[in-house]
Amino acid sequence: MFDFLKKKPEIVPEIEPVIETPKNFTNSIGMEFLYIDGGEFIMGRNPQYHEGGDVESPHHPVSVRGFWISKYPVTQEQYFKLTRVNPSYFKNDKVEEASSHRHPVEQVSWFDAKAFVELLNRYEGKTRFYALPSEAQWEYAAKAGGNTRFTFGDSEALLDDYAIYEYSSNFRTGVVGEKLPNRLGIYDLLGNIWEWCEDDFFANYMGAPKDGSARIGALEGESFKVRRGGSYKTGYMCLRSSFRGYSRPDFISNEIGFRLVINGHPFS
Template identity: 80%
Template sequence: MFDFFKKKAEEIPAAAAVETPRHFTNSIGMEFLYVDGGEYMMGRNPQYNEGGEVESPEHPVRLGGFWIAKYPVTQEQYFKLTRVNPSFFKNDKVEEESSRRHPVEQVSWFDAKAYVELMNRFEGKTRFYALPTEAQWEYAAKAGGNTRFSFGDSEALLDDYAIYEYSSNGRTSIVDDKLPNRLGIYGLLGNVWEWCEDDFFANYNGAPNDGSPRIGGAEGESFKVRRGGSYKTGYLCLRSSFRGYSRPDLVANDIGFRLVINGNPLR
């Protein structure tokens, strides 16, 4: 699924030997990594006795490649475009020198969408930057596997990868405080929940299988999906298939977001 294994150099034609860049930094210093497209099983893995109807049924999703932010949006990056910092964990709440590298929080889904629009305008793009779809987010989190967490199954390793209730000291931390997942993406586990594009539905019956967002319908009008758990949550919320949801106008000091790029930023 992911291009982890390469042919030996002597087997690669000369014209194909130069690999396409997989890292991009935009005009405000936001770093993105390219994720190869492919097919994966979305939803709870039946071999684990965890999750429930909300993560079911497990189903195949095939999606194209996309770029995902290496880190959640930081307070510094949010301020650069909006000239405000709504976050709770700043100034006297955390070390002021490092607070700019904490994830922005106390942003609603509407705030996150407004930031996406600002980013597109700032860089002269149209529908280029976006919130990740729920399928994109889980695909990146599973990183080519289908284990409980993006790094494997063992809760004993969580302290190395996640800012959550047992490792957070009751507050957020800098976005690169813990280890990244297998794709080099930081902060997918804990620290702050991350808004997704999708409306929330109580199960995956009728969900799209192409990685597009699930929008509309009476059931999906009131809530938006958020993923990844936070500094407040227990380990079960850090599972790759776990789904959270809130009203789109909710503001909380453990909810932030990250961006994706649905295009080619290198052109």
């Protein structure tokens, strides 16, 4: 009697579990990658600091899609695993031999870095998966959601904690990861070795892409290529997040190496 007055049990709809994309990935040769969410940032010099000049101007908004970036520069061990050669100057008797494999590979040209990318893609059966970072991707990762002079803030007084550079290097590279990372958990963006980017070098940002892609405008082999981040030899001004260096793509130096990005989905 009066069954219609009885409260019927509430039917709770089933909720699909939320599966979050992992933020860490280690590939077949031991390279560790972090996923960086996409977003918009201001690329170029911050005019409030009155430094950087035309080469870092004009500052402009860039929208970057999410991507993976290696936590560390490519090491001598990783480079050797794939190529069976180690071109680096800082190995064996130049640094502590037991740890030299954890130093960044250097004395690689832009062409060498591109060859490594192609070899790694073929080794893992990928197509256009690994890449050198675009200049915008590199700066986006370095600024880590802000627009400070360095990856950690504005004051050069903290550089010894974050960078292997002229005042903390003993005139040689160091083991990757021995200094503090930036806010995103990326190591050695400042100092240790310059890092090749995909882009051709242009004297300013007039006409630069606003989607985070690499800026290519000259015949390969006839242009200068961008390098970022400074090295164990450079002063603090070269360690600023917006500082731009460049060299010919065939140039080799014990100050220059590289790190990689992944523009695909490692878990798909």
